[in-house]
Amino acid sequence: ELIDANIDAFKIEGRMKDPVYIRTVAQCYKEALDCFYENTYSEEKVRSWLERLSKVFNRGFHTGFYFHRPTVEDIELKKRGNISAYKKSYLGKILSYDENSKSANVLLENLEDPLLLGDEIIITGPTTYMIETIKKMIYKGEKVKSITRKRYSIPVRINLRLNTEAKTNDKIYILSKNSKL
Known part of the structure; x- marks a missing residue:
């Protein structure tokens, strides 16, 4: 109309x-x-x-x-x-990005719920904005399907495969169902 x-x-x-x-x-x-x-x-x-x-x-x-x-x-x-219906929660930050492997070293500082393959994350920074679906995670050299903070008492360092270049110190957020509705 x-x-x-x-x-x-x-x-x-x-x-x-x-x-x-x-x-x-x-x-x-x-x-x-x-x-x-x-x-x-x-x-x-x-x-x-x-x-x-x-x-x-x-x-x-x-x-x-x-x-x-x-x-x-x-x-x-x-x-x-x-x-x-969804909330955006801070997860951590990008430590470095490798253009050749298209992967980022990440510090997960605020992991309340398990991070799973298939989860949707948002990466933002002064010149960065992207939404990515987690397709590959590596922890201590091993491919993993999930990361849970309960297993680790300090911030967790992992490697994520990304489709687009991320910059050092870009912030990472996760989209999850908003349980407060």
């Missing part, structure tokens, strides 16, 4: 949001617009976009003033603050 109304720009609220939020929202909007013009827009894609959007900081979704004047029910939140 908005495209049919000849709206040629959409404002995405990004003030005080982290790069993960801005990237995810911009990607979902762009994909939705592209699908509309390519005539491939579907309910399945909408569900996929909403699932991706639920992983980033959000206060819920509504249409704002686009289709009607908001009522108290539209504006009043059942919960205050972030209602994302």
Whole structure:
């Protein structure tokens, strides 16, 4: 309806949001617009976009003033603050990156839950932003499927395979289900 109304720009609220939020929202909007013009827009894609959007900081979704004047029910939140289905927790930092092996030496400083193959991590820094799925972990020269802090009393050094270059001191976060909802 908005495209049919000849709206040629959409404002995405990004003030005080982290790069993960801005990237995810911009990607979902762009994909939705592209699908509309390519005539491939579907309910399945909408569900996929909403699932991706639920992983980033959000206060819920509504249409704002686009289709009607908001009522108290539209504006009043059942919960205050972030209602994302996922939370971003600090894990550690990059110690070094080897371009040849495409792997990083990592210091895990805050490992509350086991880190598993297949977990999604976010790596950020002054010039770095990436989301990676853990496909390979090495601890003390051995491939491992998980790392648990309970087995180690001090910060854990591991090696992770990455698709993109990371910089020394880049921060590593993990996305996990938000149990507080």
